[in-house]
Amino acid sequence: MEKMHSVCLAFSAAAFLAVAPPVMAQGNDLSVGRKMLVEDNPGELWIDQGKDLFYQKRGPKNVSLEQCDFGMGPGKLEGAAARLPRYFADTDRVEDLESRLLTCMTSLQGFERNALIKQAIGRPRTKGSDMEALALFVTSKSNGMKVNVTLSHQKEYDAYKAGEYIFYRRSGQTDFGCVQCHGEPDKRIRLQDLLHMTNKAGAQEVASTWPAYRGAHYIVRTMQWRLNDCVWQMRLPDLKYGTDYSIALTTFLNHRGNDAVMNVPGFKR
């Protein structure tokens, strides 16, 4: 309900723009299109899909995910995703949203981990994967709240520093680390904007807009997919799902993105 309300506010501003004088409609390059797409985001159709999956009794143990602890206590979803990644005592590991979902789907519901991972990244132009819809639903429960990834456990500090190290680590035939594309303001690969992630605002956008609707795939994608696609372009091998590498990078970026207001699904061309 809270989410609906804030969305409605955004809509009234949007409606004003749409009927603004023609001057607005010209000289707009890419920005007008982006704004129009973000305002009415088909990714929202995935929230209810994820909600249904979350409360359904599923898996060999035939239970829902209602007892899953995302860090605020079992079943407490409000604001939980905004604090991820974080350390979990039960697994003795720092986990991001997707690795935590994997943990719950295996331990609570009895799914087989490898089978989940195999299906975690959905095919374009389908309904996407259960993981993608669940990740969006859980994250949507933090909409309107501030990103607040704290470092207090030693493993959280370790993950942050390892993520930073990986962000700058160059290898492979393109000599790329993350920073080669995401270290400066106002850069583009072809026409696609590159977020300036060494800057607070850029990191905030990363931390607050995933999962996102990926226009070219017509489905909702998660941060894990984003990282997969990056390393693919960097000519690195296949990134495994839910590894410490991804979690460390996400810890690094999300912590630096603290205080951003969560707003998912994002819209990525």
Added chain:
Amino acid sequence: MKLLRRNFLKLSGGASAMAAAAATGLLKAGSAWAAPWNKSAFESKALAEVQKNLGVTNLIDSKDITITAPDIAENGAIVPVAVTSKIPNTQSIAIIAENNPFPLAANFDIMAGGEGYVSTRIKMGKTSDVRAIVKADGKFYTATKEVKVTVGGCG
């Protein structure tokens, strides 16, 4: 996936599929009767043909029509287009992507109580003028806006 990206914009349809589509166009929708789907207009391959099949006679350029769309579309598969008509008694708004294989993307009949405004998203195969044709009091008015379409992605 490469294949997907390249093919989905080649908008076309087998004649039989289109005929089947047209046949279902008369289906009752909700409690209201939908207007018959204008097969000849949607199958037209050039602007002049579209106009003819929409029953457009004399076309008047109008500054009272605003097309809101990006100058450059990052992704030709989702090009947002909104049309606002300030022409009194606007009865219909057609959205046409002139360089598409089948240019007519949509035609909106606006009844009493509806405003002269529609917003949607269309697929565009290449850079093109997007044209709006507005019918008001039996006359036809028009405006265009160019949308540049580039191939997205990193190869």
Added chain:
Amino acid sequence: MADPMKIRATLQGDTADVRILMRHPMETGTRKTSSGVVPLHFIQSVIVQHNGKTVLDAQWSQAISQNPFLGVRVKGAKSGDKISVTWTDNKGDKRTDEVAVAAGS
């Protein structure tokens, strides 16, 4: 079974700003996959009604984007009025959803 739409109708003055998201593949009939060409499959008709009275009767081609969006405005609306939307595709599948107009902000 078609998926539900997401409809928002918000009052601005006496006009309802209606925004509709639908889930539909909008196949052009030319897309090739490993299992052959995906047949033409698209929404042909969208009807928007205000308290049971049709205010918009839209005809679409397959050039409308997958998971379509439609934005319209309805004059003379009040908070609590019913807005219903029905789409019908070329295979005869259809879906109707309804919302009440919410007060503006």
Added chain:
Amino acid sequence: MKKTWLKWSVYAAVGLIAAGCASYPDRATTQQLAEKMVFDAFSASPEHMKRLVQDRSQQICSKIGDEKLTQAEAAEVVKLARASIKYPASGKLVGDWKTGDKLAHNGAGDRIRNGKVENRKENGALCQNCHALAPGEINVGNVGPSLTGYGKQRGNSEAIAKYTYEKIYNAWVYFPCSNMPRLGATGHLTPEQITHMVAFMIDPQSPINK
């Protein structure tokens, strides 16, 4: 008595570490941890795993945050870069600009998905991703400097051809640790492909010099 005291002090120390004393690990610990993460994170054949192994220059060029390259490090990178450059067997550094134009607009090649390297005849030169090319071309990146008018400004002398060839083969000869991939040195492009890129850059007929 003494024993008990000792025991308690050990508990206290452990408690402090667990509760209050968590902090950023030192550089060496981070490196060890992160390197392990890198090599645990990918599923690949031993051949493909080599893509994760840094060469000496990459190690030097992976400066974290605001860390600066020292003069000695820069000199080492330049020296390694200089030694890496191989010239085409023909000795001819200027190839065909039309072939170069196509390569400049090709961003594909050698990417791995599901363990398979994409099936391409040759790798693209990736230029369009990061550089402005012909005047008025919209779909170009800006991570690197604009190349519009590159040859127009510099001419097409033998010296410029050689500089351009070396710059593409291994940019770190001139700009140690720059963002520009060492396209020849890492094997992404062949020497012959690079001659076509040189032509694309400096030939007066090339669209970027129009």
